[in-house]
Amino acid sequence: MDTKKIESLVYQLLEAIGEDPNREGLLETPKRVAHMMHEMYAGIQYSNADIAKMHGKTFPVDTNQMVVVKDITCFSNCEHHMALMYNMNISIGYMPKGGVIGLSKIPRIAELCCKRLQLQEKIGEDIAEVISLATGSDDVIVHITACHSCMSARGVKSTDSKTTTLTTKGIFNEDAMIQRFMMLKA
Numbered sequence: 001m002d003t004k005k006i007e008s009l010v011y012q013l014l015e016a017i018g019e020d021p022n023r024e025g026l027l028e029t030p031k032r033v034a035h036m037m038h039e040m041y042a043g044i045q046y047s048n049a050d051i052a053k054m055h056g057k058t059f060p061v062d063t064n065q066m067v068v069v070k071d072i073t074c075f076s077n078c079e080h081h082m083a084l085m086y087n088m089n090i091s092i093g094y095m096p097k098g099g100v101i102g103l104s105k106i107p108r109i110a111e112l113c114c115k116r117l118q119l120q121e122k123i124g125e126d127i128a129e130v131i132s133l134a135t136g137s138d139d140v141i142v143h144i145t146a147c148h149s150c151m152s153a154r155g156v157k158s159t160d161s162k163t164t165t166l167t168t169k170g171i172f173n174e175d176a177m178i179q180r181f182m183m184l185k186a
């Protein structure tokens with residue numbers, strides 16, 4: 001990420017919206033925004049394969065248990081308006097194939113996938129792909145609910161609507177498996 005360029009462009013953006021970037025309250029704003037963008041967009045520099053490699057250490061376990069980590073809180077930004085997705089709740093399940101990844105890696109994977117300019121549907125696909133690459137399992141499910149500030153705070157002003165998406169891979173395309181997952185994540 002080009003910090004100096006972000007700072008200079010935020011300065012220009014402030015001018016463009018009719019602000020005075022030199023007034024006291026805004027003097028440090030370009031620097032703060034650049035700092036914030038480093039945090040908010042930390043996932044852009046990594047491919048899904050990179051993320052899987054970073055968090056893909058597996059521990060051998062011979063099991064046919066479903067692993068579910070539920071209620072992961074994340075934030076993201078939509079690629080159309082760069083507006084915040086908030087109140088995001090993500091639950092992820094997979095069927096291990098001879099090994100499991102560390103549980104803490106699952107929210108870490110979700111977080112990095114969210115820290116890109118995104119669509120909610122794409123977040124589900126990205127997380128499912130990374131979990132699949134990290135675990136070597138084709139059986140992955142990702143449930144996401146989120147509010148989109150581009151729908152609530154502007155435009156249609158649909159303040160109470162939430163969007164739910166469900167990404168299913170492999171055995172999770174079967175209704176019975178979806179039901180088992182939904183029970184475990186309830």
Ligand SMILES: Nc1nc2c(ncn2[C@@H]2O[C@H](COP(=O)(O)OP(=O)(O)OP(=O)(O)O)[C@@H](O)[C@H]2O)c(=O)[nH]1
Pocket residue numbers: 078079080118119120121148150151155156
């Ligand atoms: N499918 C999908 N759409 C999204 C997501 N986030 C934002 N959007 C939508 O992206 C669309 C962009 O539509 P446009 O018509 O190009 O933009 P706009 O004129 O700002 O649209 P309005 O929001 O209806 O005012 C909007 O309908 C948003 O609600 C997302 O995660 N998934």
Ligand SMILES: [Zn+2]
Pocket residue numbers: 078079080081082083148150151
């Ligand atoms: Zn949007």
